[in-house]
Amino acid sequence: MIIRPSISISRSLTLQIPAARRTFLDQLSHTQKFYANVRTPEELHTLTLLSAAEDKPLITLWTAKWCSTCQxxxxxxxxxxxxxxxxxxxxxxxxEVEMDAATIGDLPITFRITSMPTLLAFSRQEAQLETKITRPEQLKDKEFLRNWLISEAKRGGRAGGAGGKSFGGLFG
Known part of the structure; x- marks a missing residue:
């Protein structure tokens, strides 16, 4: 006998989720996502919306084709x-955000990108400016990067870093 979990929507309505579907949804929510390079502000906006909807941080690497450190x-x-x-x-x-794209506009100014490469995480569409990485020695340190990525993943879609602490514990 297979026991299927149920979600109570109201007192009179219960939704049954088939076990196979639940497993697929669980796997989807715990996958890494790779996107085509960003070349316009609209593309970045779309990806930050998508990551917020999935409650998953978006890691952006700000690069240029001519930058050897970026490569x-x-x-x-x-x-x-x-x-x-x-x-x-x-x-x-x-x-990756292509800063040398002619269509990138003022995105680097908006997100205070002053050097390349820069790693900047977005959580719930909010740039985590306090945790961005710009120092080349950190960007080339695999263990440092691993710890930083884990830290950003733990944040999930929750705010923090840039402005999420403004209300302290009032809102979560």
């Missing part, structure tokens, strides 16, 4: 995420 850091960060770093805490989304 060394990008595969390291992507490799760690492909190794499923942070998967136990809900997973991560990852995208």
């Amino acid at each position: 060394a850091v990008a595969p390291l960060v992507r490799g760690l995420i492909e190794e499923r770093v942070g998967i136990n805490h809900g997973g991560l989304g990852y995208v």
Whole structure:
């Protein structure tokens, strides 16, 4: 006999979720997401919306094609995420933001990107400016990056870092 969990929606209505469907949904919510490079403000906005809807932090690597440090850091960060770093805490989304794209507009100014490469996490569409990484020695340190990614994954879709602490414990 298979016991299926149920979700009570109201006193009179109970929704049965088939076991196979529940397993698939659980797996989907704990996957890493990789997106095509961002070249416009609209693309970044869409991805931050998507990650907020999935309650999953979006890791952005701000790069340029001509930046040799960026070319060394990008595969390291992507490799760690492909190794499923942070998967136990809900997973991560990852995208590279092409700062040398003609259509990027004022995104670097908006998010205070002053050097390349820069790693910046978004949680619930909020840039986590206090935890962004810009120092090359940290960006090339695999263990440091692993710990940073885990820390951002633990944050999940919860606020914190840039402005999420403003109300202290009042709202969660």
